[in-house]
Amino acid sequence: MAGKSASAPTTYNPSPPTQKKKQKQPIFQDDDWVRADDRGFHQCRPAFMRTGAVNAASGSAYAEFGNTKVIVSIFGPRESKKAMMYSDVGRLNCSVSFTTFSTQTRGQGSDHKEFSSMLHKALEGAVILESFPKTTVDIFALVLESGGSDLPVIISCASLALADAGIMMFDLVTSVSVSCLGKNLVIDPTSEEESDQDGSFMISCMPSRNEVTQLTITGEWSTSKIHEAMELCLDACSKLGKIMRTCLKEAASATE
Template sequence: MTSTSGRLDGRGFEEFRPFFINTNVISQARGSAYAEFSNTKIMAGVYGPRQSERKFGFSERGRLHCDVRLAAFAAQGLTKQQQVTHERNLSEALQNALSASVQLQKIPKSSVDVFVMVLESGGADLAVAITAASVALADTGIELFDIVPACQVIKRGGVIYLDPTAAEEEGKEASLLLAYMPSLSEVTQLDIQGCWGDSELKETIELCMGACVQLKTSMQDALILSVENTKSEV
């Protein structure tokens, strides 16, 4: 599933790009996070819980709403309609990936709003958006079943690439995105495109699960650092 030829940025085929995650980056938000995976840069803010609008009616469970927008630089090359469609698709996928992780039954008649801004689109944008938004949700203190790391792979020339760049995505033959709650061994989002062999698909999903476990450690480290910084300021 890998090659010895390497990638243009020097990574192995099963390695993430250099990345970092910060929290408390939006002062007005209850929770927020910034994730940067090389040229992919994502900001996420969470607001609420607050009382749901009447049009949604009474519910014993809270409601999660996700909205993804592209900054002007990230939307270059897209028509206005293409941008609107892309933002809507990203928002729906983000909501699907995160909803299972939030203990919505503990916030009845309430809504939680997750806003994500794609500052720069550099590859695997949705996976990075899910990761950043999940850290922002955890940063609020809202009860979660688990945080949700996500990763994307592509197949190109018969080789599997983890965490592809935008240039690598251009030549893809197939792709797979997986969002995963490692503590529960539960997949919250799985998007498979293109043609995969059965054994190839199984190996790729296992690769993604392992990558998500690795990513979760970095997400937790960012949250722990945020708590330590808060304590030091008191």
């Protein structure tokens, strides 16, 4: 008994990570891999955004970034429910849901609680809540197709929809994410890249005020990498902001 336990170690270790990685076959072979959609590492997917996608809503927007397709509709401001705690400022009620056919594996399109609260956090700093006291604005985001970087697209699209609804805002909110794959930083990742990432970095900001409303980092990051990712994201955010402003102006001019 005693001899046996001496030969068999009492502790256990996972097999070395290098072996596992070789078996997994990452999507990138070495430094000079090409992204599946022929984009550069620092190149975003083409963005298409339009307001007024839903007639019944007070405001709405549709966004299509590559394969990621999102519709956000805004309702209200309407009277807050009696059961809610009293507050003299307005409230945002965010809800993010996925359609059953949005992902490769057909799932049930239920509410995504984590995205809902992240969306709320990203937007609440940018909306002038004092302009609609004691009332609630409902924000419903529906992901029609999930093609990666879903949350940043939802956030940007929601702020466009809020602007379309005429809700007073300090600034538009634009959001961009970056994935860390090995040594490389990849902007606006697709689902395949996201599933293989070592870490993700997402920033939501108000481009013309240069203020950040939300920052999410997962995985292991060095300070220099974070710095690089932030520079990339903020630059992309300000460019996305320009696209969104053009979209709003076109829509406003068309209705006149």
